[in-house]
Amino acid sequence: MRSRITLFALTGALTVSLVACSSGPVDRASSESSDDGHGAVAGAEEVAEPQLGLTSIDADGAVSHLDLLDESVTDIGEISAPSALTTDGRYLFAQTDDGIEIVDSGVWTWDHIDHFHYYRAAPAVLGSVPGEGMAAVATTNLSTTGGTGISFAGSGEAVLLDTQALSKGEISELFRIEREPHAGLVVPVGSFALVTEASDGVGTSVRGYTADGEETGLDVPCVAPSGTITTRVGAVIGCQDGALLAHVDGDELQVERIPYPAGTTAPPAESFDNREGRPTVAGLAGSEGIWMLDTRARSWTLLPYPAPLAQVTAVDDEDGHLLALAQDGRVLVLNGDDGSVLAETAPLAAQSLSSGAEPTLIADQHRAYLSAPIEHRLYEIDYADAARIARTFETATEPAFVAETGR
Structure with missing residues (x-):
């Protein structure tokens, strides 16, 4: 699953041209599909390049899509007022007072390991999944197969949605399991799901379930589960003592434990972020450093804190770049091996950070994107070229929620 994205509502068009691609070998243990359609669905058009866009939801729930290739803006519809987005x-999975409302941007990429397929279809507001309290949403890297997990903290209900049905415009629950209320997770892994269990309101373990809600017999300790992300190797779940890495081997759900280094006193990572799908992920170790998790090597590295940080994300490119947003609004380009600062920008989002507007740093293969909501700007940063500001885009609106779609 990608991290919650808190950017800003967009008005008008931004002149942006992006190319989505990937590099390096892939394991795809957790997300490879035997789907012969390569991500195609009825009514969708296969196109020659990724249809990248920014799909936004404003504070009142109005949904629009900005096509980053031709700069056209499409009004998709309206949902209830959102408070978070995944x-x-x-x-787009938007948190509302009554649960999760789902928007289909109508653009996506199918990653088939050695090549890609790109699609465009009609965008739509699909409907809602009812539930109580804050919801944690966990996704895979494929948007036409597998499942999407939702864990409602207020009721404790664990929901697995049929992602293939979503691709056809339908919201279909594969299962809904009642549990003790807690801030838990439902993490899709191939045709299975890992569901957290709790005692006295605190998560204690994860159990394996089939897509129809039957227990597999897998029950793995995981105290205080927090944070999940799907990499090229498998699905990651953060625990107090390290992380679980899950994948499907043949017809069996497999879970490995990756413990933190012996003797560490740094706080555990509570969330993870990276360039989508790559095997290495990053998370803050409280105020003490940066955790890097290499899911291929099954190893953690604790990097020094170069400055008080708000966010980190692993680029995981050939040069091992790591990006960080400092609490004073600077974007830092770090060496992912030792944490040294390679380059930095001026304070670009200082007002937003000081006001609690939560700017978001996004890593792409060639660029980084930083939202500065209060400053009404979006920055495109060439992190490989001394953190050069490649472009600056203005927006006249107050903060809302935006997702990069078509990737």
Whole structure:
């Protein structure tokens, strides 16, 4: 699953041209599909390049899509007022007072390991999934197959949605399981799901379930589960003592534990972020450093804190770049091996950070994107070229929610 994205509502068009691609070998243990359609669905058009866009939801729930290729803006519809947003690169899962409302941006990429397929279809507001309290949404890297997990903290209900049905415009629950209320997770892994269990309101373990809600017998300790992300190797779940890495081997759900280094006193990572799908992820170790998790090597690295930080994300490119947003609004380009600062920008989002507007730093293969909501700006940063500001885009609106879609 990608991290919650808190950017700003967009008015008008931004002149942006992006190319989505990937590099390096892939394991795809957790997300490879035997779907012969390569991500195609009825009514969708296969196109020659990724249909990247920014799909936004304003504070009142109005949904619009900005096509980053031709700069056209499409009004998709309206939902209830959102308070948080999660995306998988196609769908937007918006937290509202009554649960999760789902928007289909209508653009997506199918990653087939050695090549890609790009699609465009009609965008739509699909409907809602009812539930109580804050919801944690977990996705895979594929938007036409598998499942999407939702865990409602207020009621404790664990929901697995049929992602293939979503691709056809339908909201279909594969299962809904009652549990003790807690801030938990439902993490899709191939045709299975890992569901957290709790005692006295605190998560204690994860159990394996089939897509129809039957227990597999897998029950793995995981105290205080927090944070999940799907990499090229498997699905990651953060625990107090490290992380669980899950994938499907043949017809069996497999879970490995990756413990934190012996003797560490740094706080555990509570969330993870990276360039989508890459095997290495990053998370803050409280105020003491940066955790890097290499899911291929099954190893953690604790990097020094270069400055008080608000966010980190692993680029995981050939040069091992790591990006960080400092609490004073600077974007830092770090060496992912030792944490040294390679380059930095001026304070670009200082007002937003000081006001609690939560700017978001996004890593792409060639660029980084930083939202500065209060400053009404979006910055495009060439992190490989001394953190050069490649472009600056103005917006005249107050903060809302935006997701990069079509990837």
